[in-house]
Amino acid sequence: MSNTAISVSDLSKKYDERLAVSHINFEVPQGIVCGFVGPNGSGKTTTMRMLLGLITPTTGQGHILGEPIEHPEKYLSRVGAMIEGPAFYPALSGHENLMVLAKLGGFPVERVQQLLDKVGLGDRGKSKFKTYSLGMKQRLGIAAALLPEPKLLMLDEPTNGLDPEGIQEVRALLRDLANEGTTVFVSSHLLSELEIISDHIVMLRKGEIVFAGPIGELMAQQQPTIIAKSLKKSDLKRIVKIAEAAGHHAVIRDDSVHVLAEMDWAPVLNKTAFDAGITLAQLAPQLPNLEETFFEMTGDK
Amino acid sequence: MFNVVKAELRKLRRPTLFFGTIGAALFFTGLITSFIYLMIDSPQGNGDRGRTIGRDVLGLASGSVNGFASVGGFLGIIALCVFAAQTAQEYTYGTLRNLLVRQPGRMKILIGKLISMALFALVMITIAAVVSIAISYLLAPGAKVNRDLWFTSDGLDAIFTTFVNVTISVVAFGIVGMVLGLLMRSPISAISFGVLWLLIVENLLIAVKVSLQNWLPGAQLSAIASGGLIDLTYKHALTVGGMYVGVGAIIASVLFVRRDVAN
Numbered sequence: 001m002s003n004t005a006i007s008v009s010d011l012s013k014k015y016d017e018r019l020a021v022s023h024i025n026f027e028v029p030q031g032i033v034c035g036f037v038g039p040n041g042s043g044k045t046t047t048m049r050m051l052l053g054l055i056t057p058t059t060g061q062g063h064i065l066g067e068p069i070e071h072p073e074k075y076l077s078r079v080g081a082m083i084e085g086p087a088f089y090p091a092l093s094g095h096e097n098l099m100v101l102a103k104l105g106g107f108p109v110e111r112v113q114q115l116l117d118k119v120g121l122g123d124r125g126k127s128k129f130k131t132y133s134l135g136m137k138q139r140l141g142i143a144a145a146l147l148p149e150p151k152l153l154m155l156d157e158p159t160n161g162l163d164p165e166g167i168q169e170v171r172a173l174l175r176d177l178a179n180e181g182t183t184v185f186v187s188s189h190l191l192s193e194l195e196i197i198s199d200h201i202v203m204l205r206k207g208e209i210v211f212a213g214p215i216g217e218l219m220a221q222q223q224p225t226i227i228a229k230s231l232k233k234s235d236l237k238r239i240v241k242i243a244e245a246a247g248h249h250a251v252i253r254d255d256s257v258h259v260l261a262e263m264d265w266a267p268v269l270n271k272t273a274f275d276a277g278i279t280l281a282q283l284a285p286q287l288p289n290l291e292e293t294f295f296e297m298t299g300d301k
Numbered sequence: 302m303f304n305v306v307k308a309e310l311r312k313l314r315r316p317t318l319f320f321g322t323i324g325a326a327l328f329f330t331g332l333i334t335s336f337i338y339l340m341i342d343s344p345q346g347n348g349d350r351g352r353t354i355g356r357d358v359l360g361l362a363s364g365s366v367n368g369f370a371s372v373g374g375f376l377g378i379i380a381l382c383v384f385a386a387q388t389a390q391e392y393t394y395g396t397l398r399n400l401l402v403r404q405p406g407r408m409k410i411l412i413g414k415l416i417s418m419a420l421f422a423l424v425m426i427t428i429a430a431v432v433s434i435a436i437s438y439l440l441a442p443g444a445k446v447n448r449d450l451w452f453t454s455d456g457l458d459a460i461f462t463t464f465v466n467v468t469i470s471v472v473a474f475g476i477v478g479m480v481l482g483l484l485m486r487s488p489i490s491a492i493s494f495g496v497l498w499l500l501i502v503e504n505l506l507i508a509v510k511v512s513l514q515n516w517l518p519g520a521q522l523s524a525i526a527s528g529g530l531i532d533l534t535y536k537h538a539l540t541v542g543g544m545y546v547g548v549g550a551i552i553a554s555v556l557f558v559r560r561d562v563a564n
Binding site for chain 1: 305308311317318390396400405561563
């Protein structure tokens with residue numbers, strides 16, 4: 001338990017007859033970045049809300065930094081969170097909004113300006129929140145989550161509305177925090193981003209866990225693909241037949257053939273195609289990325 | 302708890318809110334207090350619901366705070382609006398989840414909010430009291446009202462008693478606003494319902510059946526501010542009004558503590 005930042009067991013949440021989260025189990029070790037992925041309505045935000053003590057689970061248990069989620073007062077002073085987008089008082093400035101939260105949590109007020117500078121809002125801190133762009137609101141939300149110098153940071157779609165530069169900054173920030181020992185639990189629909197920064201993945205579909213564990217373990221479970229292109233389009237069907245004759249599943253996508261096979265079969269395909277008079281223009285082994293894996297595992301493509 | 306009060310006060314000191322509220326309080330204070338003195342000889346009366354407040358009453362030791370006591374109900378309605386808005390906006394802005402992540406003790410949040418808004422109301426009441434007494438003092442000679450007893454020890458005692466009564470009434474109105482804000486989770490709905498009920502529905506009901514004045518919540522809280530009325534005693538108003546506020550506060554608190562924060 002002591003090396004685990006988040007641990008949930010048989011956790012469920014039922015609204016009337018709808019089971020939003022169904023008996024999920026997963027653990028997130030401390031000091032890593034853990035991506036939390038799932039289609040819209042899969043139960044990610046409900047799970048985060050349960051972990052933060054905002055809603056009461058219907059069944060199950062959970063522990064945050066070793067403390068039971070029934071007693072959020074025991075761990076929330078060490079947790080930073082931004083759930084379902086940044087929510088602040090529109091008529092107050094960014095600085096004032098953070099001051100409200102700093103006073104509420106009893107955090108040093110000097111941190112407010114430091115965090116505004118850290119998220120790139122140092123010169124707009126005195127502007128009212130309602131004048132902020134979506135990206136600026138996201139940055140303020142991240143600054144608010146960092147107020148307690150958290151041991152665990154829970155962020156729901158933190159890169160929403162950010163430009164590519166902002167996304168890169170958030171990526172670097174989260175990685176730095178993990179390197180400093182903070183556990184980062186982050187949900188995002190930008191799976192390519194999560195693939196870059198995450199050590200762990202928790203994948204949810206229709207309220208159930210599809211996968212939870214190291215991202216390397218997830219990717220290793222996926223079958224690699226060999227992508228072959230021929231000079232003549234008419235040869236693509238012949239390549240499919242060669243693959244199928246060798247017992248591999250193959251399909252034509254766009255202008256290439258995708259063969260589900262181990263990397264070491266690529267030279268065999270190359271030679272067989274050559275012997276059959278087919279000139280290959282490209283032959284590349286490819287591991288599926290997180291997005292493809294996600295779609296395959298959740299069946300939502 | 303102290304942290305919650307400090308955090309809430311930062312929101313309440315926003316100039317638009319602070320000066321807007323004080324401005325509204327001063328408007329009603331000036332209007333109602335002036336009305337008592339300027340309309341002292343009017344056959345339509347110079348008090349609420351056509352009552353007449355004569356020179357003999359205004360010349361008593363308690364004369365300086367007649368205007369202030371009369372404006373208590375309006376100050377209460379202003380408090381109801383502010384308390385309701387400050388509570389319900391946490392739902393509409395989605396900021397309640399921020400508050401509860403930083404302070405998971407939900408009763409601490411509620412009590413801290415109440416204390417900070419009560420302090421805000423106290424500032425409003427103090428300014429209204431000073432302005433009302435000052436207007437009364439300035440208009441009394443023109444209305445041929447004797448003010449010799451106003452600042453005797455009995456007069457000061459009356460000022461203190463009225464101040465306490467108005468404060469009880471205004472904070473009670475504010476708690477009703479908080480309850481409506483918690484139940485309706487929308488500032489517009491909470492304020493509309495509260496103001497419509499207090500200013501229109503209750504007055505219509507009392508016009509139809511006068512005895513309802515003894516049982517409707519707004520009438521009780523207004524009567525507390527005035528230290529009781531001829532046909533509605535202070536003790537009765539305090540008991541019935543206190544029961545309304547107490548029961549409402551308990552129901553709203555239980556709901557707030559147990560309800561999921563899912564928005």
